[in-house]
Amino acid sequence: MGSRIVGTGRALPRTRLSNQDLERRLETSDEWIRTRTGIAQRYVLVSGESLVDIAAEASHIALDRAGLAPSELEAIIVGTVSSDFGFPSFACQLQHRLGITDIPSFDVAAACSGYIYALSVADATMRAGEWGRVLVVGTDALSTMVDWNDRRTAVLFGDGAGASVLVSEPGPRGVLGSVLRSAGEHWNLLSVRNAAGTRCTFDAEIRRSADNAIQMRGPELFRIAVRMMEDVTRRVADKAGVRLEDIALILPHQANARIISAVAERLGLNGDKVFINVDRYGNTSAASVPIALDEALEAHRIRDNDLILLNACGGGLTWGANLIRW
Ligand SMILES: CC(C)(COP(=O)(O)OP(=O)(O)OC[C@H]1O[C@@H](n2cnc3c(N)ncnc32)[C@H](O)[C@@H]1OP(=O)(O)O)[C@@H](O)C(=O)NCCC(=O)NCCS
Numbered sequence: 476m477g478s479r480i481v482g483t484g485r486a487l488p489r490t491r492l493s494n495q496d497l498e499r500r501l502e503t504s505d506e507w508i509r510t511r512t513g514i515a516q517r518y519v520l521v522s523g524e525s526l527v528d529i530a531a532e533a534s535h536i537a538l539d540r541a542g543l544a545p546s547e548l549e550a551i552i553v554g555t556v557s558s559d560f561g562f563p564s565f566a567c568q569l570q571h572r573l574g575i576t577d578i579p580s581f582d583v584a585a586a587c588s589g590y591i592y593a594l595s596v597a598d599a600t601m602r603a604g605e606w607g608r609v610l611v612v613g614t615d616a617l618s619t620m621v622d623w624n625d626r627r628t629a630v631l632f633g634d635g636a637g638a639s640v641l642v643s644e645p646g647p648r649g650v651l652g653s654v655l656r657s658a659g660e661h662w663n664l665l666s667v668r669n670a671a672g673t674r675c676t677f678d679a680e681i682r683r684s685a686d687n688a689i690q691m692r693g694p695e696l697f698r699i700a701v702r703m704m705e706d707v708t709r710r711v712a713d714k715a716g717v718r719l720e721d722i723a724l725i726l727p728h729q730a731n732a733r734i735i736s737a738v739a740e741r742l743g744l745n746g747d748k749v750f751i752n753v754d755r756y757g758n759t760s761a762a763s764v765p766i767a768l769d770e771a772l773e774a775h776r777i778r779d780n781d782l783i784l785l786n787a788c789g790g791g792l793t794w795g796a797n798l799i800r801w
Pocket residue numbers: 502503504507508511512587626627628630665692693694695696697700730731734758788789790
């Protein structure tokens with residue numbers, strides 16, 4: 476018995492910030508941001524908006540497409556580092572917002588790799604026969620964790636949520652395998668102190684001090700990220716006995732278009748086999764892969780029985796990949 480994704484959804488905050496909007500606040504330029512990252516715009520939370528509401532919206536869409544009611548779920552797993560509380564978990568808040576009681580709900584904290592990790596945990600527990608219908612969400616609001624005076628990080632992140640509904644199913648389709656890795660020794664390449672939840676929105680009066688905002692060693696992280704994404708892609712394909720050339724579409728974490736192209740080049744993959752939407756959303760952390768998956772399905776880039784590969788790396792450092800027969 477394996478697990479198969481039978482419904483996906485995505486939701487974003489309403490406020491769109493273009494590179495031109497950022498030019499008015501920071502010493503940066505549309506040209507620098509586009510050429511160094513591929514990002515043209517991103518969506519950000521504003522005061523009064525709740526990331527739990529956005530995750531609930533994405534979840535309802537995924538549940539509708541799966542033809543399931545919230546009450547039919549047996550577990551909720553959320554990949555996130557953006558809970559407003561130390562506890563309760565984001566997943567418990569989402570469970571309440573969906574009007575469900577009495578099912579296990581928990582978060583998986585792996586920063587930008589959060590959805591990859593959560594999907595792997597869901598698949599393993601479903602294979603073990605623990606649950607039959609699981610909601611897996613990736614959601615983050617890293618725009619609320621940057622120092623808005625720090626141009627090196629403020630331009631990179633956007634907010635959002637992507638959801639998927641998995642059901643247990645025998646047969647060849649579904650999650651074929653996952654590989655998860657982490658390297659705690661590199662924790663200080665990308666980190667943020669735990670303070671303030673998502674209250675420090677783009678427009679908020681309260682601001683994160685530089686010390687409490689995202690700290691990132693970008694160029695070093697760039698080089699490691701490329702190697703990690705390549706490594707985990709090869710490992711998951713090997714583990715499942717699949718050749719890279721048989722993969723129809725790779726949906727990578729959308730941190731930077733240059734990282735994505737460098738990974739594709741090292742893997743010898745044609746650009747049209749790699750999905751990119753970082754231009755429209757920026758780096759949405761754990762939301763990026765499930766948002767990309769939902770968009771790729773909507774654009775008919777994935778057909779039944781296609782082999783698709785999801786991969787990501789992020790703070791921790793963490794990295795991982797899932798291989799799926801759609
Ligand atoms: C952050 C990143 C885009 C920076 O690109 P880069 O080409 O490495 O640029 P550098 O950091 O070397 O900076 C080059 C110059 O641009 C400047 N710069 C940085 N951000 C800028 C901005 N937003 N606008 C204009 N100039 C900027 C720097 O100050 C530096 O100027 P200097 O040479 O005068 O000091 C890139 O390192 C990256 O994507 N790293 C990985 C980030 C990542 O993946 N994070 C999330 C992982 S999940």
